[in-house]
Amino acid sequence: MTARGAGRGATADAGRHRSETGDDYRSASTRILILGGGFGGVAAALELDRRLAGRPGTSVLVVDRDNDLLFTPLLWTVADGRASPNAVVVPIRAFQRDRAFHVLHASVEAIDLDAREVRTSAGNRPYDHLVIALGSTTAVPDLPGLRERARPFHTPADALELRNVLIDAVESAHQTDDDAERRAWLTFVVGGGGDTGVELAATIHAYLADALLAEYPWLADAPIRVVVVGRADRVVPMSTRRTSAAVQSALEAEGVEVLTGAAIEEVTERAVRTSKGEIPARTLFWAAGITSPPPVRSLPAEHAKNGSLLVDDRLRLPGHPEVFAIGDSAWAFDAATGEPVPPTAQAAEHAGRYVGEAIAAILVGQEPPPFRFRTKGRLALLGSGRGVAEIGGLTLRGRPAWLLWHGYYLFRIPSWRNRLRLLADWLLSGATGRETGQLRLAPGSAGADTAGGGTETAPPTGADGSR
Ligand SMILES: Cc1cc2nc3c(=O)[nH]c(=O)nc-3n(C[C@H](O)[C@H](O)[C@H](O)COP(=O)(O)OP(=O)(O)OC[C@H]3O[C@@H](n4cnc5c(N)ncnc54)[C@H](O)[C@@H]3O)c2cc1C
Structure with a gap:
């Protein structure tokens, strides 16, 4: 998967663009509609372009409400203050250069399987073949206090907000004279012991320890706690036991507490109650499961528990051989082993190429x-200089896995401009430190008082004498 010509001038590109138009799509005799321009959707569009470009009467249209492919594996380096958000998104139109498929920037609202038509915010689009690749969002169950208080982690905005929240929490810890209150502000709970949960917990700890607390030397000895809570009896339960053990020991070396076999039951302003006891904490992040977006969940078809679509061994909706579902929106199995296909970028790209x-x-x-x-x-990034990689039967740990993570994803992000930007960001943050400025995203939030009421900037003398 590669974006062509990213970074070239508009004039040079204009002559090379051979994208179809909306009219081409409407008048084509074979219309292939791809919903979602993420990992799966873009891979399907590129494969179709390779195989069908120039085939008379065939047209491919990709619909997405955003104009970019979000390269999620690299979001951690935005959250940990080492990269800018632009470095991890690649405009979908950069993939379109030199290729025939057409792109519609619109929201998918509903899919009518009988009429073979999709309602979008830009009007209806008929299809002869449909590929559903609308991804997923974080699933937050309806537990007392959870939906009001849990913070998700799925987008560049969430990555920036994570930094804002950590900065607010440390500011509040700095302003209080009450020891128990300070400890609660410096305790961060992550719900979910899967791939996203463990990387999130390690990222939070690394950002606090390696960036933020350097600005508050008087809090250097304050007890920071980052606790990852998982329901299964081990972290990353989809991996081998050896990898789970390696991940747990990397987390503990980073300073993250691991609480497995525990369910979060209630969240209040001051504590997270789990089946294994209460954790006094002001902040909870949530990364325990995904759910499908509304147009997928509302489709009259068979669904898995998380709302994704059950597909056959050719990734088609049973009873609708013209409709494919891939990536996080699908619940699929490997045709030979019967193993479930995981909801990962790697699997979504693979399924996208297959469907093409x-x-x-x-x-x-x-x-x-x-x-x-x-x-x-x-591959998992587990804090500063730490990681775990499971390749074939081999498990790598520590700095080799950390270096492999950076090298692999630098190679995988499908744009030279992003690659260079990331490399520059990482080197610069290594030389001059990570980003610790708050960037408020909601309009009008710049002066909002979210840090516990105080406005002073000079460090107070704490009850314990720390400054
Ligand atoms: C923080 C984080 C880290 C991750 N790290 C890894 C990793 O290291 N390795 C890995 O393999 N996987 C990782 N994943 C999982 C990976 O991101 C997903 O499995 C992958 O994105 C799924 O691809 P997809 O094509 O199904 O969906 P996506 O890539 O999410 O694409 C879905 C597209 O559909 C669009 N869309 C959704 N709803 C609508 C609508 N109603 N109208 C129009 N457009 C819509 C979205 O804008 C999006 O562009 C991570 C996920 C997260 C959240």
């Missing part, structure tokens, strides 16, 4: 082969 090939085969009267997925491995 499958539709091209169907158009020439062939039956596509069943879908197979074998993971290439897993």
Whole structure:
């Protein structure tokens, strides 16, 4: 997957653009509609372009409400103050250069399977073949206090907000004279012991320890707690036991507490209550599960528990051979092993390429082969200089895994401009320190008093004599 010409001048690009138009799509005899321009949708569009570009009467349209592909694996380096948000998003139109598929910037509102039509905020679009690749959002269950207080982590805005929240919490800890109150402000709970939860907990700890607390030397000895709470009996339960153990020991080396086999039951302003006891904490982040977006959840089809669509061994909706679902929006299995396909970027890209090939085969009267997925491995960034990589039967830890994580994702982000920007950001933050300025995103929030009431900036003398 590569974006072409990212960074070239508009004049040079204009002559090379051979995108179809909305009219081309409407008048085509074979219309292929892709909903979602993320990992799965873009991979499907590129594969279709490779196989079908120039085929008379065939047109491909990608619909997305955003104009970019968010490269989620690299969001951690925005949250930990080492990269700017722009470095981890690639405009979808950069993939469109030199390619025939058309892009519609609009929201998908509903899918009518019988009429073979999709309602979008820019009007209805009919289709002959449909690819549903609308991704997922964080699922927050309806537990007392959870929806009001839990903070999700899914977007660049969430990554910036994470920094804002940590800064507010440390400011509040700095302003209080009450020891218990200070401890609660410096305790951060992460709900979810899966891949996202463990990386989130490690990122929070690394940002506090390596960036933020350097600005508050009088809090240097304050007891920071970052606790990751998971329901399963081990962290990253989808990995091998060896990898789970390696992840747990990397988290503990970073300074993160791991609480497994525990369910979060209630959240109040001052505490997180779990089945294994109460944690006095002011801040809770939530990364325990995903759910499908409304147009997917409301489709009259068979759904998995998280709202994704159950598909057959060729990633098609049962009873609708013209409709494919891929990525986080689908609940799929490897056709040979029967293993579930994980909700990862790697799997979504793989499924996107498969669906491109499958539709091209169907158009020439062939039956596509069943879908197979074998993971290439897993990588986790677990704090400063720490990581875990599972590749084949091998588990790497520590700095080698940390370096592999950075090298691999730098290579994988599909744009040279992003690559160079990330490299520059990382080197600069290594040399001059991480970003510790607050960036408020909501209009009018710049002067909001969210840090506990005080406005002073000079450090007070705490009850324990710390400054
Ligand atoms: C913080 C974080 C870190 C992650 N790290 C990793 C990792 O290290 N490795 C890995 O393999 N996976 C990782 N993942 C998982 C990975 O991001 C997803 O599995 C992957 O994005 C799924 O691809 P997709 O194509 O299904 O959806 P997406 O890539 O999310 O694309 C869905 C697209 O649909 C669009 N969309 C949604 N609803 C609508 C609508 N109603 N109208 C119009 N457009 C809509 C969205 O704008 C988006 O562009 C991570 C996820 C998160 C949140």
